[in-house]
Amino acid sequence: MQKYVTRFCKKISNPMVILTIAILAFLIYTIILPLIEILVTTLMDVNGTEGFSLEGWKSIFASDISQALLYSPMTQTFQIGIFVSIISLVLGSLLAWIVVRTDLKYKKTISFFLVLPYMLPSWFNAFVWLIVFKNDRIGGQTGLVQAIFNISPPDWLSYGAVPIILSLSAHYYIFAFLLVGAALSSINSDVEESATILGAKTWGILRKITFPLVIPAVVSAFILIFSKSIGSFGVPALLGLPVRYYTLSTMIYSNISTGQQVTGYILSLVLIVSAIVVIWMNQKVISRRNYMTISGKGSKQKLISLGKWRIPTTIAIWLFIFCLSILPVLLLGIQTLLLRDGVYSLDNLTLHYWIGQSDPTIGNGIQGVFRNSRILSAFKNTVVVSFFAALIAAIIGLVIGYLITRNKEKWQFRLMDQLSYLPILIPSIAFSAIYLSMFAKPGVFLPSLYGTISILILITVVSELPLTTRTGTSSMIQISNELEEAGSVLGASWITRFRRIIMPLSKKGLLNGFILVFISAMKELDLLIMLVTPKTMTLTTYTFDLQEQGYTQTANAVVLIIVISIILVYTLVTIFGKIDITKGVSK
């Protein structure tokens, strides 16, 4: 007995053990518990019944309203997912091949601009789409097309499936670009050259060797894009809700914001299960096709000469960049200067929406953004949330990465690894629905967090854990265990080793994780939209509010502020931090 007590005490005093217990507790409390809670909510005391009942599920899966509540949004969600995936894949892979394998000039700059849209919120494209193609169907001012050509764009072009698919594709092609690009650049020319020696022609090599080698990357990009787009909320909300075109995510939002919690939760579970199925399929496919194309030698690649195609290709790519990265920002900027929306003439230009005093004759008397105290507070909230979420997520990610790499075999750490990956399976809107239910009332250890900044930070931290755990793990793998052992041989305690050896060596990984989360948190809408209150409004959620209430110019001005802040951070980091953000994007 004595023996076990001393053993137990010895274990407890080991900081590694304490840390492991703390992290596991944190993960279970913030990820597993909410999932259980939401499941219980849908099964207990539903619709006035008492105790366990399947009423809630029945009313959604098999009742008069099932079609409208579940089946039609679900069909539309999957439609969007499939089309977005196909368009993104074709576009992204083609761009990746051109940038990686041909002798195109200014590749670095081109890559920078091609990845830029990813740094912006995914619903940014939806805002721009509305500026250009908005028609008069739902009232308010019309868009650029109507102003210039004086024809009203048809409904299918202004709202619904087509613009949603195009907006999402313009954002998610970057996954395909990065993943396929990485696969292409890891293929050693040797394998292609040996085919050349055997007499194969460029096209034949592409078809028989290059393409099969990048298939795993293509498949994993497909799955990633698909699962991301079925979970996305911002774009279908902006382009679908006004015409009652619902996806699962917007349906969840509508239900929860109108007090239909149980319906919203059940739909969330449906969305989570869909995402899990898709990602599980991914694992199945990928693990069977894992080619070792990466060798330590650093692959040398022979570039394919574009020849007479160089000029047309260059023009096409720059045009693409202009349309997707530069023009939208310009349009958005101009739009905020229009006194009356949709009137494109010089005497209609004004800075009112930026610096104007409240004027009851313009936009219901809303103040210019620089005078608007709510925007200032939203900006402050955004920075606070992004900064602390990034800091905490990066540190937790690093610690988890440390624990996992140092104790690969033990089950606790495999569990930790998998738990930290779980949030990626939960679509943001469903995740925030869960947190809404869990933290609306005082919890087991915590007071009610709803309405505080802390819950925004907490949910951002947890949802970013899959990413920071990966960056943390990859930077820990590079720090050999011997570096730490060399310290312990000299008598350095665990704390000393972590502080003086591990931390300094993983500075770069830590910074990398921090920046990634910071940018991602700045543009986050889906995750926060249901958890903010007027006091904790962030820039993104405030923008959404403004747009819903019809303050288009002001909303666009705020979007522009977000976009410029992100571009600024992204540029500074790329130039000065020597951090390649694109490496962490494909979480």
Add this chain to the structure above:
Amino acid sequence: MGTIVVNNIHKYFDEFHALKGIDLTIEDGEFMTLLGPSGCGKTTFLRILAGLEEASDGEIKIDGREVVCVSNQVSLPTSDRNLNLVFQSYALWPHLTVFENIAFGLEIKKMPKEMIKQKVAETLERLQIGHLSSNSPSELSGGQQQRVAIARAIVTEPEILLLDEPLSNLDAKLRIEMRGELKRLHHDLDTTIVYVTHDQVEALTLSTRIAVFFEGNIVQVDTPQKLYNSPKDLRVAQFIGNPIVNCVEATVNDDQMEMISPLNTYRYDYKIGLEEVTLATNPENIHIVSESEPGAIVSEVYSVLPAGSETYIQVQLQETNEILTIREIGEVMYEIGSNVWIKPNLEKMHVFNPKTNEKILVELDLRVPVNV
């Protein structure tokens, strides 16, 4: 002081029995080398000695003090064992300068700043890297990094210095240079050194004694000379042999006290009790002789490998096509394909049991029958 007594150390990695009862006594001031092929358990043993790995069973005492005793749940932390370790990868901290790397251990011991400076400077001088003090490890060559790693290990003046294949990452020339310096360092410091390597030349040149590991067991502990001249185990003979030991199978006939080998038929004095034995001898114990000598056999020159001061001649035996290696001093030329006469030195011929790898210890007094 730095006496290590190791008693019956076992180590299991899940099902795998990595160390199968290691017993070893290392005297104060010794240069003990743990030699063996990769995967034989020598590094695991070193790490258990250092306290970086827990033993599954057994005891270790350093200077009479119990350091590891599994049955009593004793396992002193590394830093309380008064030893230090030089890692195979050097494990220099890339974010610290050479000075900071070496000073780390002294800072942990809360030594006054002035004294740290002085000690580090002394150690740097001793290893002739004083000028590199403010460099970062990534700016150093492999040999310089090696010196920094050793400096970091000896600056805290440990009783015992453990080295884990420290020279394996260096090129051939540097390795020979460092060998000399390590031996000199051992002489100057007077500490006990435990050295892990799979390079038999390194072991032979450096050590006062060598412990040969095979499959988790120590097979023989001896001085380099004894190990080379009278290996107790066929695997030891094969591992130590430089560049290779010549082995041939012989059929034993205890009735007539005769064994038939591809080399020759030999008579012996005591019954062996086996049907087959393995004869082994080093390349310098076979000589190329003129035709007339008794006991010599004819073979064909397979290949000639001059190595500067010596020449290795490979010959192919006529009956079995086996290839033997012969070492001759100086540069000698034989035509490939020509026939030569070879004769082993029977006094230095070892006889092993091929089933157990053990040496047959009785004095057999091998000799060529007179009538042949």
